[in-house]
Amino acid sequence: MRDRIRKDQEFQLPVSRIFIATSLLVALLLDWLPWQGFWLAFRPDFVALVLLYWCTHKPYHVGISIAWTVGILADVANASLFGQHALAYSVLAFSGIVLHRRVLMFNLHQQTLQIFPLLLLAYTVYAAVQWQLRGSISWEYFIGSAVSALLWTPVTILLQALRRSRAASDQL
Amino acid sequence: MEENQPIRFFNRGPSPAVRLVFFALLSLLLLFVDVRYRYLESIRSGLSVLLYPLQRLVTAPSKLWHEVDDFFVSHNSLIRNNAELRNQHTLDIAQLLQLQVLKAENQHLRNLLMVQQRADYPMQLAEIMYVERDIFNRKILLDKGAQANVLAGQIVMDDSGIVGQVTRVYPWMSEVTLITDKDHAVPVQVLRNGLRAVVFGTGDTGELALRYMPISSDIENGDLLVTSGIDGTYPPGLPVAKVIHVERDPAYPFARILCAPIAGVDKRRQLLILSALLKLPERPKVVVETATDKPKNGKRGGR
Numbered sequence: 180m181r182d183r184i185r186k187d188q189e190f191q192l193p194v195s196r197i198f199i200a201t202s203l204l205v206a207l208l209l210d211w212l213p214w215q216g217f218w219l220a221f222r223p224d225f226v227a228l229v230l231l232y233w234c235t236h237k238p239y240h241v242g243i244s245i246a247w248t249v250g251i252l253a254d255v256a257n258a259s260l261f262g263q264h265a266l267a268y269s270v271l272a273f274s275g276i277v278l279h280r281r282v283l284m285f286n287l288h289q290q291t292l293q294i295f296p297l298l299l300l301a302y303t304v305y306a307a308v309q310w311q312l313r314g315s316i317s318w319e320y321f322i323g324s325a326v327s328a329l330l331w332t333p334v335t336i337l338l339q340a341l342r343r344s345r346a347a348s349d350q351l
Numbered sequence: 352m353e354e355n356q357p358i359r360f361f362n363r364g365p366s367p368a369v370r371l372v373f374f375a376l377l378s379l380l381l382l383f384v385d386v387r388y389r390y391l392e393s394i395r396s397g398l399s400v401l402l403y404p405l406q407r408l409v410t411a412p413s414k415l416w417h418e419v420d421d422f423f424v425s426h427n428s429l430i431r432n433n434a435e436l437r438n439q440h441t442l443d444i445a446q447l448l449q450l451q452v453l454k455a456e457n458q459h460l461r462n463l464l465m466v467q468q469r470a471d472y473p474m475q476l477a478e479i480m481y482v483e484r485d486i487f488n489r490k491i492l493l494d495k496g497a498q499a500n501v502l503a504g505q506i507v508m509d510d511s512g513i514v515g516q517v518t519r520v521y522p523w524m525s526e527v528t529l530i531t532d533k534d535h536a537v538p539v540q541v542l543r544n545g546l547r548a549v550v551f552g553t554g555d556t557g558e559l560a561l562r563y564m565p566i567s568s569d570i571e572n573g574d575l576l577v578t579s580g581i582d583g584t585y586p587p588g589l590p591v592a593k594v595i596h597v598e599r600d601p602a603y604p605f606a607r608i609l610c611a612p613i614a615g616v617d618k619r620r621q622l623l624i625l626s627a628l629l630k631l632p633e634r635p636k637v638v639v640e641t642a643t644d645k646p647k648n649g650k651r652g653g654r
Contacts, residue, residue, distance in 0.1 A: 211409040213481040243370040247378070255398040256406060258490055258519070258526055261391050262381035269378060273371040312386050315533050315554055 194237055194342060202229050202338060203249055211256055220319040223327040226253060227271055227301055228334045231294060234275030235282045246272035263308050271301035287332045295328035392519070399521045406492075410481050417620070474623045475499065477507075480524060489556060491515070491527040495624060501525045504584060506625040512590035512613035513537065513578065514622055525624075530591065531556050531612060539591050540579035544569055547579055550592055550610060559592045561608035566599045570608055586625065590614075 206229040210222075226249060233241035250265030257264065274297045275282075282293050302324040310316045365373075385391050477493040495501050497520050505517045507527045515535075519526040530537050533554035539561075540547050546569060550559050564570065574594040580587025592610035599606045 208405060208409050211406055211481075213410060213413050243367060243374050247374045250378075252398070252402065255395055256402050258492075260382055261385040261395065262378035265381070266375060266378035269371060269374040273367050276367045308382065312382065313533075317554075 194240065196240070198342070199233055199237070199241060202233075202341075203245075206230075207249065207252060207256070210253065220322050221326050222323050223330050224298070224302075224323060225327075225330075225334075227268065227298060228327055228330060229338070230268055230272055231275045231297060231331075232335060232338055234272045235279040235294075238276040238279045241272070242276065243269050243272045260308070260312060263305060266308060267301045267305040270304050271297060274300060287335060290335070291328055291331045294331055295325070298324045298327050395519075396521045399524065403521075403523055406480070473626045475501075475626060477501075477525075477622055477624050479620050479622065489529060489532070490518075491529065491622075493517075493525050493527060493622065493624070494523070496521045496523045496525050498522055500626065501624055502626075506585055506589075507622050508589060508625065509614045509622050511615070512592075513585065514614045516584070517624065527622075529556070531559060537585060537591055538579045538582045539576040540587075541570060542575040542577050543571075546570065547581070548576070550576060557611060559610040559612055561594070561610060562605065564606050564608055565604070566601065566606045568606060570594055570597055570606070572597055575613075576610060 203226065206225040209225040230246050230249065246268040247265045250268035253264040254261055282290055285293055302321055306316055306320055475495060477495040480492045480494045501517055501520050503517055503520050507514045507517060513530055515527045515529040517525045518528040528535055529552065531552040533552055535552040537550050539550045548561050548564055550561050553560050572594055575590060576592045578585040578587055578589045578591055590613045592612050594608060595611045596609040597606060
């Protein structure tokens with residue numbers, strides 16, 4: 180019950196565009212950390228997670244256009260084909276926006292299971308483009324989607340906490 | 352019926368599905384243009400200039416870690432290293448003296464033969480900014496770019512052998528495709544008997560494949576492969592790989608030969624960029640070689 184009340188309050192909290200932009204930027208920076216060797220397969224996609232968070236929690240603030248722009252930036256930094264990340268993130272944002280009511284119905288742990296297919300879909304889009312255009316596919320890439328899904332709970336808690344502290348400081 | 356329709360108080364623009372279709376088509380168009388044509392390189396390099404400071408910022412912690420790590424190297428290991436290096440140095444000097452004699456002799460002989468001289472390749476040192484985190488294409492970004500006169504197509508090597516080739520140049524960075532990248536080809540020669548071949552990357556950083564070699568070809572485990580220089584891109588005589596596995600199955604037309612790259616493709620932090628792209632004087636030599644190849648083809652046809 181208390182959970183629901185808190186959720187309702189958060190629903191009404193204002194969120195500044197600067198905060199959204201900063202969170203996406205930090206996620207991009209996290210994605211650019213030098214992952215190597217064995218850890219490369221476990222690399223979670225922080226940008227996808229943060230995008231999905233905003234698309235489910237604030238579907239009218241963060242949409243497919245923002246996801247696409249962030250995807251282009253990721254493409255440049257990752258030296259992947261132009262539009263590869265952009266396409267994957269657009270699909271992810273779309274699925275997040277369409278399913279945002281359904282995802283938010285569940286508690287955090289159930290949400291993890293709900294968003295895993297969405298992340299898997301985005302990863303599949305990325306891998307399918309790679310497969311069609313470059314002819315190579317590596318299955319360990321999909322491990323990353325599971326790791327990302329497991330990080331959904333911490334990322335959500337973190338972003339909620341940051342938003343709450345902002346709101347509190349606004350009230351003062 | 353109309354009561355079921357959600358009432359729209361605010362104009363939110365086109366629906367998500369319309370937007371998705373629009374952006375998906377835009378992405379597919381960009382993908383197509385990027386794969387087929389090279390129009391987008393300038394946009395990419397422009398954006399990369401914007402992102403460069405951020406990328407530098409991200410690599411700062413690991414760089415700092417390396418520096419701190421270097422600082423706390425123990426006294427003992429430094430002394431040991433120094434002694435080892437000194438030993439190596441004396442050995443190398445002895446060999447270098449021989450090399451200089453041989454070089455002079457070789458030059459003299461070449462002068463006599465009126466052959467185009469093999470130039471010494473100017474090179475510059477570059478540091479790996481970071482290794483690609485994309486599991487599909489493991490490229491390397493170096494911290495020298497167009498500002499340091501790096502050109503696309505130049506060869507990148509470390510102290511033991513060839514690492515890859517510069518494929519994209521940004522103002523302050525350059526992108527290196529590794530020789531182990533999937534289907535990246537390097538023309539090579541077996542050092543032992545001069546047999547020519549082409550070695551292909553397999554997509555695994557520890558493995559290269561020598562394809563299209565007949566079963567009867569004279570290749571053994573442990574053979575050293577060096578660049579043949581026939582393509583005019585890779586300078587001749589640089590070590591590339593060592594044969595580690597030869598499988599001759601009469602059921603297949605070609606032998607299955609695996610090699611390990613000699614250079615630490617994913618181990619080094621400093622690499623050398625060979626600035627030897629101005630190889631125009633060597634072009635005629637390539638023509639001569641194809642001309643000598645032709646009679647051989649004719650012979651094969653006659654056989």
